[in-house]
Amino acid sequence: MPAMHLRLAALPAALGLLAVSATGALAQKKYDPGASDTEIKIGNIMPYSGPASAYGVIGKTEEAYFKKINAEGGINGRKITFISYDDAYSPPKTVEQARKLVESDEVLLVFNPLGTPPNSAIHKYMNSKKVPQLFVATGATKWNDPKDFPWTIGWQPSYQSETQIYAKYLLKEKPDAKIAVLYQNDDYGKDYLKGLKDGLGTKAASMIVAEDSFETSEPTIDNHIVKLKASGANVFIDIATPKFAAQAIKKIAEIEWKPLHFLNNVSASVGSVMKPAGFENGQGIISAAYLKDVSDPQWENDPGMKAFLAFLQKDFPDGNKLDGNVVVGYGVAQTLVKVLQMCGDNLTRENVMKQAANLKDFRTEVLLPGIKINTSPTDFAPISQLQLMRFKGEKWELFGDIISADVGG
Structure with missing residues (x-):
């Protein structure tokens, strides 16, 4: 029986093959x-x-x-x-x-x-x-x-387009900002930092009062946060992957530093960063989004x-x-x-x-x-638009318009 079944199955396949080759599709x-x-x-x-x-x-x-x-x-x-x-x-x-x-x-x-x-x-x-x-x-x-x-x-x-958008916001809303930047000491961190400086333009030198970098091999970044607070900055730009971003949010609350906190989008996850850091510690943090957030009731x-x-x-x-x-x-x-x-x-x-x-x-x-x-x-940059968002309660709230940042390669 199985042999018979195989032959029958092969027949339509063979006919199909003929039909395909007749149209020339097979060659393609x-x-x-x-x-x-x-x-x-x-x-x-x-x-x-x-x-x-x-x-x-x-x-x-x-x-x-x-x-x-x-x-x-x-x-x-x-x-x-x-x-x-x-x-x-x-x-x-x-x-x-x-x-x-x-x-x-x-x-x-x-x-x-x-x-x-x-x-x-x-x-x-x-x-x-x-x-x-x-x-x-x-x-x-x-x-x-x-x-x-x-x-x-x-x-x-791109990271540069994201920090350029933060720079645009600061120049408009807080032109006298004193900015402290924490960044991961690699291509990812430096790319974000470059975008921020490009976005601030000639104001970068006077507005950025402190920069500190960390290695991913460090167990904690607490000492970097303490150091940046001492700079007297009232704006904190947080360029870190999830583990370190959650540490930064916690430490800032612990030492009662109250800067306007910008968190890079790659660590804006409610589940893997904001929740572990404690929702109460994340209030008012600004980030940018290009994807819908499940916790936002507007998408119900x-x-x-x-x-x-x-x-x-x-x-x-x-x-x-x-x-x-x-x-x-x-x-x-x-x-x-x-x-x-x-x-x-x-x-x-x-x-x-x-x-x-x-x-x-x-x-x-x-x-x-x-x-x-x-x-x-x-143009190999598929997505180049973002919208700003602010953390409130247990979720992000979008605000302002969709912003485009055109950054060359």
């Missing part, structure tokens, strides 16, 4: 390593352990989203195989994992690897191998360099938010809906699915980059209204 299928008639192999690198492990949930969210897509029939009939490795936010480890993905797993592309130092470590390698380093999970400005690095593209708003009847919550309930029950990183993972996964759909049957690495550089007014369900994803062969 193009594949690079990692792609076939049945599969699209995608690599990913996340800090599931180490100082930035709060971001690991982004990879878990993506995995759950691709499982959902596969259950619905995949992309143009192909299933996604998602291979995700831990690099502990350690650049040498990132290099090792990227080589493994490209050379032994033979993935079609490396998607959303996280962190500025880790991505910097594989930047040249990915481009020399001509493998897409797609929608990297870092807002460093240097990912928008299609001329020199045509295989690397960002996703989130929003169809996009409903779709996101349905995904969590059915496909990712472990996901904390209050963790902004879960929202990020969902939004960036939707963007990749869109690009792969646009690729059709031409699943070459070159075509993946071509489609990623041709997104026009694309919206994932979790972007704030009015914010759209646009790319072109000369």
Whole structure:
């Protein structure tokens, strides 16, 4: 019986093949390593352990989203195989994992690897191998360099555009501000700092009264906070990843320093930063957003938010809906699915980059209204708009208009 069954199954397949080749469609299928008639192999690198492990949930969210897509029939009939490795936010480890993905797993592309130092470590390698380093999970400005690095593209708003927006706000609302800056001593921290100085322009020298940097290997940043308070600053710019951002919020409350506190968007998660730091300690903090926040009641009847919550309930029950990183993972996964759909049957690495550089007014369900994803062969910065928000009670409240920051690569 099984043999008979196989022959019957093969017959329509053979007829289908004839029909396809007759239209010439068969000749148009193009594949690079990692792609076939049945599969699209995608690599990913996340800090599931180490100082930035709060971001690991982004990879878990993506995995759950691709499982959902596969259950619905995949992309143009192909299933996604998602291979995700831990690099502990350690650049040498990132290099090792990227080589493994490209050379032994033979993935079609490396998607959303996280962190500025880790991505910097594989930047040249990915481009020399001509493998897409797609929608990297870092807002460093240097990912928008299609001329020199045509295989690397960002996703989130650039760090420089974000701090330029804070600078615009300060120049208008608090022109006599005395600013203290705490920043992580790496490309990520320095990129944010540059944006702030560019945004303040000629006023930067007089307005910034103190700058202090920290290493991710430090167990605590308490002493840096005490030092910055002593500068007499009345504005605090907090450029830190979640673990250290939560420490800063707690310490500022403990030593009764009351500056106007700006917190970088990458640490604005209610679940992984504001709650652990204590809601009472976070009142009045300003940040910027480009994604919807589940705790904001204005999205209660929003169809996009409903779709996101349905995904969590059915496909990712472990996901904390209050963790902004879960929202990020969902939004960036939707963007990749869109690009792969646009690729059709031409699943070459070159075509993946071509489609990623041709997104026009694309919206994932979790972007704030009015914010759209646009790319072109000369613009590899998909999202360049943000809206300011202030922490009140147990949630962020958006205020003001959507602000665009045009920062060159």
